[in-house]
Amino acid sequence: MPDELxxxxxxxxxxxxxxxxxxxxxxxxxxxxxxxxxxVVRDCSSFDLPVTKATRTHHFRVxxxxxxxxxxxxxxxxxxxxRAAELRRRFPALVDLLLTEARSRKA
Numbered sequence: 001m002p003d004e005l006x007x008x009x010x011x012x013x014x015x016x017x018x019x020x021x022x023x024x025x026x027x028x029x030x031x032x033x034x035x036x037x038x039x040v041v042r043d044c045s046s047f048d049l050p051v052t053k054a055t056r057t058h059h060f061r062v063x064x065x066x067x068x069x070x071x072x073x074x075x076x077x078x079x080x081x082x083r084a085a086e087l088r089r090r091f092p093a094l095v096d097l098l099l100t101e102a103r104s105r106k107a
Contacts, residue, residue: 010086013067021066032102034082
């Protein structure tokens, strides 16, 4: 059962929902940024997304509900981290694919 912020459990992660979330280029950019340095926790506003605050909130909600990111409320903002360990256990090759894509964009 998802928690209070709608984080699905590892068993509830659905590959279709993950692929749907990653289909959007802005959401994919967020995930690849987090995948490039999975130990870093970032605030939502630290991502350079050319959208309104409401649209940004929507994108992060889709990522969270798909199980790709974990968010923590920090007063007026939320921090984000890639759920790399959980994703590796549930879909082993997915994180490696995201890391490969993130590295190729840096090069």
